[in-house]
Amino acid sequence: MSTTPLRLTAPDAALAALLAHVGAPVPARHLLVAAALGHVLAEPLRAAGPVPAAPVALRDGWAVVAAETEGAGPYAPLPLMTTPRRVAAGDPLPTPANAVLPPFDLVLEGPFAQALQAIAPGEGVRGVGEEMGAGHVLRHAGERLAARDLPALAMLGVAGVAVRAPRCAWIATGDEIVADPTRDTLAPVFAALLGALGAELRVRPPVPDDPAAIAAALHAAVADHDVLLLVGGTGEGAGDRSAAGLADAGTLDVHGIGARPGMTAGGGAVACRPVLLLPGRAEDALAAWVLLLRPLLLDLMGVAAPTPATARLARSVASTVGLAELVPLRLGPDGAEPLALGALPAGALAAADGILVVPAASEGYEAGATIPICPL
Incomplete structure (x- = not known):
């Protein structure tokens, strides 16, 4: 069987092709807090409305009328004309009290309660709207x-x-994964990445290296998901059939991006749902996450891409013009230390605090340059 050849597309153009299948953010869902x-x-x-809606006790103690305590002291107990009420923090303040005297500043001896300390109006009290005013926006x-x-x-x-929580279908491909699903070690990684972003990963049954089976799996998943992730089999080997399966099921817009790593990533759509071809190798899949999947999910959430953090480059990075290259970075007292170039080896990835994406038209950066940092 023939394979679908790679035709490298610039990462920005590949992302634009995926975003073209997004008409609007995903519908809202209601979740418990x-x-x-x-x-x-x-x-x-x-x-x-205002919070609290009425004055409440800010501490445990005695609800009193502040004016009745004027002149009270440890050696000059002052009888209170209004009967004090014992209150706990958060309790509504009883009328006509307007302050909360600490428990040890009042004695219950004789016919009247006696204050041992003067207190000002409002002391020990949280007034109307002091937590939040009416109309206060807690989160936009x-x-x-x-x-x-x-x-x-x-x-x-x-x-x-x-x-807005996009639902992503995870469809791993490969005869070896069908035989032993535990070989799919990328699913837990992406479940954690998506969960931290606010999206949901739903792992579907793996499918063999067969375009018809892949197309059927895509069709079966499309109704209940906002994004389909087709994992593995994205290259040009004899067993790499994911691109052909996507082409059979819908449209194959991109097969191959001009980036290192991540070159065999791609995407398209099935029934107007974006589909990402995610390489089976961890470093290539993570490159696709940084360049394509995370921006796609943010768009589906209705969130603008955040302004990247910046740092000073500790050592120069020389890059080959023509391919975007990913550089894992470790942040330290001397700035951002490059750990690799055009690769995300496991050791460097584990030590990295962020990623530098060197644009395809750039020859790199000199030491001391201020660079943008993508989160992992």
Whole structure:
């Protein structure tokens, strides 16, 4: 059987071809707050009213009328005309109290409670709207829900939120993986990468190196997913049939990108769903993640590409014009240290803090240059 030849496309053009199949961000889904952590919000989180809506105790103690404590001290206990109420932190303040006296600053002896310390109005109290004012936007649409947002959501009584979480089908190819699915060591890696980004990876049954079987697997997955990841068999070897399977199922827009590593990546669409040809080798697959998949998922979430961080290059990087080259970087006191050029070997990858993508038209960077850093 003939294979589909590689025709290198610039990474930016390859990404544009995939994005052409994205008409709009994925529809919003409602998740419970705990399940939505790290996901991109589809709607702003806004306080409908002030929080708290009425004054509450900021500490445990006695709810008192502050004016009645004026002049009180340890050696001059002052009887209170208004009966104090014991309150715990967070309790509504009873009328007409306007302060919370610490527990040890009041004694219950004789017919009246006695204050042992003066207190100012509002002391020990959280006033109306001091946590959040009415209309306060806690998070805008497109931002990620963080653990530090949980106390505010609890105060607002929010149990669930709307998020945009692309669903990605993982379809590994290869007769050897069909025989032993544990040989698919990339799925856990991408499950973690996608989960950290706020997307969802769903592992489908592996398929053999057969275009018809691959096409059938793509058709079976397309209805329930926003992106299809076809993994392995993306090269030009006799057993590499993924590109042919995609062409049979839909459209093959790109087979081969002008990048090192990641050269055999590609993509197209099935039933208007973007399909990414993900190489089976880890370093090539991770290059496709940096150059194609992560930007595609951010677009599906409705999130603008973040401004990359920058660092000073510790050593010069010489690159060959014609191919974009990925450089793993370790950040240290002397700047960003290149660990490899045009490769992501496992040891360098494990030590890296980020990636430099050297554009295809560049001959590299001199030591001391300020460079953009892509996250891993």
